Amino acid sequence: MSDQTTNSIAFVADGTIPPSPPPANETGVVKWLRDNLFSNFTNGLLTFASLVLIYLLLKNTLPWFLNGIWQADSLAQCREILNGNVGACFAVLTERWHQLLYGFKYPGDAYWRPNLALLLLLVAAAPVLFFDLPRKLLLFTVVYPFIAFWLIWGGTILVPLVAFLGCVAAAVAFQKLGKNSFAAGFFTAIIVALVVWNVGGALIPEGASDNAWLSAVPSRDLGGFMLNMMLGVTCVSLSVPLGIALALGRQSDMPLIKWVCVIFIEFIRGVPLITLLFVASVMLSYFFPPESTVDLFLRVVIMITMFSAAYIAEVIRGGLAALPRGQYEAADSLGLDYPQAMRLIILPQALKISIPGIVNVAVGLFKDTTLVSVISMFDLVGMIRGPILASTEWNGVYWELLGFAALLFFVVCYGISQYSQWLERRLATDHR
Amino acid sequence: MKKSVFLGAATIAGLAAGAAVAGTVDDVKARGTLNCGVTTGLVGFAAPDANGEWKGFDVSLCRAVAAAVLGDANAVEFVPTTGKTRFTALASGEIDMLARNTTWTFSRDVDLKFEFTGINYYDGQGFLAPKALGVSSAKELDGATVCVQTGTTTELNLADFFRSNNISYEPVPVETNAEGQQQYLAGACDVYTTDASGLAATRATFESPGDHVILPEIISKEPLGPLVRHGDHEWGDVVRWTLNALIAAEELGVTSANLEDMSGNPEANPEVKRLLGTEGTLGEMLGLDADWAARAIAADGNYGEIFAKNIGEETPIGLARGLNGQWTDGGLLYAPPFR
Amino acid sequence: MSTMTDPPKADFRLSMLINDTRYRSLTFQVIAAVAIALSIWYLGNNLIQNLRAAGLNISYSFLGDPAGYDINQRLIEYDSQSSHARAAIVGILNTLLVAVLACITATFFGVFAGVLRLSNNWLVSKLMAIYVEIFRNIPVLIWILIIFFIVTAAMPAPRAYLGEQAERDLVLGLFAFTNRGIYVPSPFFTNGFGAEGGSAVNWLVVIAVLILSHFATRFVNKNAQIKQEQTGNRPNTLLLNGLIWLVPLVAVLFILGLSWDFPDPLANRFNLRGGLQIGAPLIALWFALSIYTGAFIAENVRAGIQAINKGQTEAAAALGLRQGRIMNLVILPQALRVIIPPLISQYLNITKNSSLAIAVGYADITATLGGITLNQTGRAIECVLLMMLFYLTASLLISTGMNIYNASVKLKER
Structure with a gap:
């Protein structure tokens, strides 16, 4: 029997057959190409069309870029060197880079100041943008605006110092009184800050800025990409608190405050930024006291801040609305009053939801800072359209x-939007 | 002047107290700088050079006023203004004077409440056309496309000219001279129109200026001059007489080079002496010190020197004196007597 | 049983204004009202004082004065003797024109790029991603300038088309592409209403006929639907519908005497005469706005499509629908609900961004009322206020209109 059994099985494999390689057109580059570029006729056509498009683009731009001239004194000289060939004249960038970046009036020996301010900005912004960093770094973020102000505008250090002291005093007052009553703490803090600023201001001697270590630079002399950065950073950071206040105001059950906020937000969102800049450049000075003039930079900062605050308010309102009703009720049932509930429960969650939206507004705002070129400020676009293109x-x-x-x-914008996407992934705590 | 830190902080950012009320002369003296409104960039008249220094014909006038009032020709803060912002900037006190080739017109003087303190350049609107177009007169421009700067009197003159000659045209509005230049060179318009001086300045920057002609017609009067706010007569007088001093200095042969000799020379023409403050009390009457005019002339020279240095025939812009010659040379410049 | 009693009536103390919730909101509102009134009074007072000091006043009578300047792009009759108000209307129409055009093309670009970005063709989806990122991250002002320079630098001057021995012939004998704009044949009516058939009434008549045709086809389709429900057979309405659209249109155009005005290269030594000229600033602004906003819309479209549950696609596939029909019948109708609200805000953005026309010399409201009129009259406050009023009205109208539409397509939930 056993013999028969063994004989009836002609062959028994004593191992597995080694896997044969997949067919040539199912592997590697070929498979990838087939799957991703030529999976069917339409796809092949699309691929072909894209390749033609890319070819045309490169054919027109590549020689122009590669033939670029980096050293010349004028366009005429550039053309001379090129001798009829197609080529860019990048010499304008090498010759005028400082004007493009800093404007044409910022003192050349002080370029390190905005550079340092930018570097410190990265340090100051880091703990706000990345939650993993130690929280103590936030202390530097708080001090940063005053340092940056001093670095960029120069003059006596007493001015930012007194301003800083005023803020510290306000914070202390708020800590002391805010525990019992938010409103009392808030208003006391404002009064304390005003008192410190006024007293301190009176103590600063006249002409203290004249021989300061950092020479004073009037804000009219700021320009170039630096101006775009400054407007962007200043206005975004000022408009976030204002936006929160507006969003809360819009949700308030006090009709007067609610309607003021609604009208403000809808008005600002209904008009283009350029008309607000016109207001800043041609109208606003009529609304200030006759004996004072407010410099254009400050007027523009006011208008852009109002503009972005309205948009940020809408983003935050979305965040507030997205919170389940139970969170509000839970806060109420714990016996928290309105400021406490907002500070401890609602806003942390609502802001977290709103951060990507706020970043989007910030990017949009940063791009919109180019509009100041229309009202004769020499930002990057203004420098290009004005002094540089007008020069012989x-x-x-x-x-x-x-x-x-x-x-x-x-x-800059791509960097910020990549950050925003990272943040969105990071904050996505729901499971999909 | 009392100020809080809040204001102090903003002062550096810009919230500066003190304008209009005390009178502009006192304000300028208290501030230590003159805020002078200029164009955002017209080579020869006012434009920042590669080092960021403002240069030009209008700029020199600002420097002369600063020298007369403050004693320092460099104590000027140049505020670039567009066609749109210039009048508001002046009306609101952001600038003390406007020297931005602005045409003296009735409505600007009367309706907008400004005071033109004289004429520093007699201009007229002309047309720039490529030679290849084969046009010899502006009246042949029927159907042409014309680049014109918006918000200027040239825009209105243009409409009037074509209307009165009963021919048609297409306007291409441009914001700045640089833009007009680019549009014109790219062929987006057939002719470019602006003040003849501006045309010359523009043509000078072309690669081959010889390929372009300025048509013979001058279609308007464009008296360009500095202006100040209405009602502040002391300040208006300072600006007016600084300009007159520059013009008179040329007439009297006082230049920045021979200024020292002239003022030290007891034999000089009595009017020169009055002008330079070695005789009489003209400066005091103006609320300034005696050698105010000498300083103004020392800043960038007399009218003729300023003209020659910035826009004269030796410069790329190459303007002839023409109407802007002294009355003794057949021009229109005629400074009232210093007496 | 417990009886409800009022809380003990405490005497009113001043501190209750802050601490008692019954009074607190009142207190705050009174404080707010006082603060607002004070600041309005302060600003208004400053304004009055400043104006008095400068000897100016607020008056809108300048709107009736002759404007004195010419506008090259205009939809209504206008010349330099027309009033400032009419110039403002020309500007308003131009703003609306570019906004409407840009909204249409931006939607097209956006949907195109958004759908293609989800394509399984690697190259195409990457190209679309690059398009979206490049255009989203660079200011629209820079795009407008770049495209304007492309138009003015890359296209030939009209001179190339002019004269007997022109360098170039008209494309198909009908179109001319120049750096001053594109010339196309323009329709006009030989025996319509108005002088020489030039009245806008003619176009209204044509539009009215089209609207009537639209309702007629709807009526036909509705009947067909009823018939289908009754008998199960749907009568073929294609031919009938085609006739309803075509016959009245052809008839009315024939009666009005439609004919075409072609661009003529021989009439003038500077420009082509005749035909319709679409100016270079309009093209630049239109194209820049659509391609810039298109990138944003593409992202909205992509998000909308991705928001649809994968199960929907699978369910549709299980029903045996083809790829294209899955998109058209299942995915897009649902995705639209997600896409429309952000689309509305993009349309608003286009309208507002059209104010950048000022950078390329397109005669929109910012350029006429807020630009030339403001410069020529010096009435800064009045002009800026009127301009803001226009944009505010336009924005509110657009968002109201779109919200109504949004409500009509919204998922009807129980």
């Missing part, structure tokens, strides 16, 4: 300058 040497150089501006904005 460089009139006619458009692509290089606008391309450079586009590149600067792209790098």
Whole structure:
């Protein structure tokens, strides 16, 4: 029997057959190409069309870019060197880079000041943007605005110092009184700050800025990409608190406050930023006391801050609305009053939801700072359209300058939007 | 001047107290700088050079006023203004004077409440056309596309000119001179119109200026001059007489080079002496010290020197004196006597 | 049994204004009202004082004065003797024109790029991602300038088309692409209403006929639907519908005497005459706004499509629907509900961003009323206020209209 059994099985494999390689067109590059580029006729057509498009783009721009001239004194000289060939004249960037970045009036020996301020900005912003960093770094963030102000505008250090002391005094007052009653603490803090500022201001001697270690720079002399950055950073950071206040005001059950907030937000969102800038440049000075003039930079900061605050308020309102009703009720049932409930329960959650939206508004706002060129401020676009293109040497150089501006904005905005996407993934606590 | 830190902080950011009320002369003296409104960039008249220094014909006038009032020709804060912002900037006190090739017109003087303190350049509107177009007169421009700066009197003159000659045109509005230049060179318009001086300045920056002609018609009167706010007569007088001093200095042969000799020379023409403050009390009457005019002339030279240095025939802009010559040379410049 | 009693009536103390919730909101509102009134009084007082000091006043009578300047792009009759108010209306119409055009093309670009970005073709989806990122992250002002320079630098001057021996012929004998704009044949009516058939009434008549046709086809389709429900057979309405659209239109155009005005290269030595000129600033602004906003819309479309549960696609596939029909019948109708609200705000953005026309010399409201009129009359406050009023009204109208539409397509939930 056993013999028969063994014989009836002709062959028994004593091991597995080694896997044969997949067919040639199911592996590697070929498979990838087939799956991703030529899966069917339409797809193949699309791929072909895209390749043609890419080819056309590169054919027109690559020689222009590669032939670029980096050293010349004027456009005419550039053309001479190029000798009829297609090529860019990047020399305008190498010759005027300081004007593009800092404006044409900022003192050349003080370029390190905005540079340092930018560097410190990264340090100051880090703990706000990345939650993993030690919270103690926030202390530096609090001090940063005063340091940056001093670095960029220069003058006597007493001014930012007194301003800082005023804020510290206000914070202390709020700590002391705010425990019992938020309103009392809040108003006392404002009064304390005003008192410190006034007293301190009276103590600063006249002309203290004249021989300061950092020479004073009037804000009219700021310009170039630095101006865009400053407007962007200042206005966004000022408009977040204002936006929170507006969003809360819009949700308030006090009809007067609610309607004031609604009208403000809808008004600002209904008009283009450019009309608000016109207001800043041609109208606002009529609304200040006759004996004072407020400088254009400050007026523009006021208008842009109002503009972005309205948008941020809407984003935060979305965040507030997205919170389940139970959170509000839970806060009430714990016996928390309104400021406590907002501070401890509602806002932390609502803000977390709103952060990507706020970042979007910030990017949009940063791009919109180019509009100040329309009201004769020399930001990056203003520098290009004004002094540089008007100069005898460089009139006619458009692509290089606008391309450079586009590149600067792209790098910054793309960086921020990548951060926002990272943050969104990070904050996504729901499971999908 | 009392100020809080809040204001103090903003002062550096810009909230500066003290304008209009005390009178502009006192304000300027208290501030230590003159805020002078200029164009955002017209080579030869006012434009920042590669080092960020403002240069030009209008700029020199600002420097002369600063020198007369403050004794320092560099104590000027130049405020670039557009066609839109210039009048508000002046009316609101952001600037003390406007020297931005602004045409003296009835409505600006009377309705907008400004005071033109004289004429520093007699201009007229002309047309710039490529030679290849084969046009020899502006009246042949029927159907042409014309680049014109918006918000200027040129825009209105243009409409009037074509209307009165009963021919049609297409306006291409541009914001700045640089933009107009680019549009014109790209062929987006057939002719470019602006003040003849501006045309010359623009043509000078072209690669081949010889390929373009300025048509013979001058279609308007464009008296350009500095202006100040209505009602502040002391300040108006300072600006007016600084300009007159520059013009008179040329007439009297006082230049920045021979200024020292002239003022030290007891044999000089009595009017020169009055002008330079070695005789009489003209400066005192104006609320300034005696050698105010000498300082103004020392800043950038007399009218002729300023003209020659910025826009004269030796410069790329190459403007002839023409109407802007002294009355003794057949021009229109005629400074009232210093007496 | 417990009886309800009022809380003990405490005497009113001043501190209750802050601490008692019954009074607190009142207190705050009174404080707010006083603060608002004070600041309005302060600003208004400053305004009055400043105006008095400058010897100015607020008056809108300048709107009736002749404007004195010409506008190259206009939808209604206008010349330099027309009033400032008419110039403002020309500007308003131009703003609306570019906004409507840009909204349409931006939606097209956006949907196109958004759908293609989800394509399984690697190259295409990457290209679309690059398009979206590049255009989203660079200010629209820079895009407007770049595209304007492309238009003015890359296209030939009209001179190339002019004269007997022109360098270029009209494309198909009908179109001319120049750096001053594109010339296309323009329709006009030889025996319509108005002088030489030039009245806008003619177009209203044509539009009215189209609207009537629309309702007629709806009526036909409704009948077909009823018939289908009764008998199960749907009568073929294609031919009938086609006739309803075509016959009245052709008839009315024939009666009005439609004919075409072609661009003529021989009539003038500077420009082409005749036809319709779409100016270069309009093209630049239109294209820049649509391609910039298109990138944002693409992201909205992508998010909308991705928001649809994968089960929907699978369910549709299980029903045996083809790829294209899955998109059209199942995914897009649902995705639209997600897409429309952000789309509304993009349309609002286009309308507001059209104010950047000022950078390329397009005669919109910001350029006419807020630009030239403001400069020429010096009436800054009046002009800026009127301009803001217009934008505010336009924004509110658009958002109201779109919200009504949004409500009509919203998922009807129980």
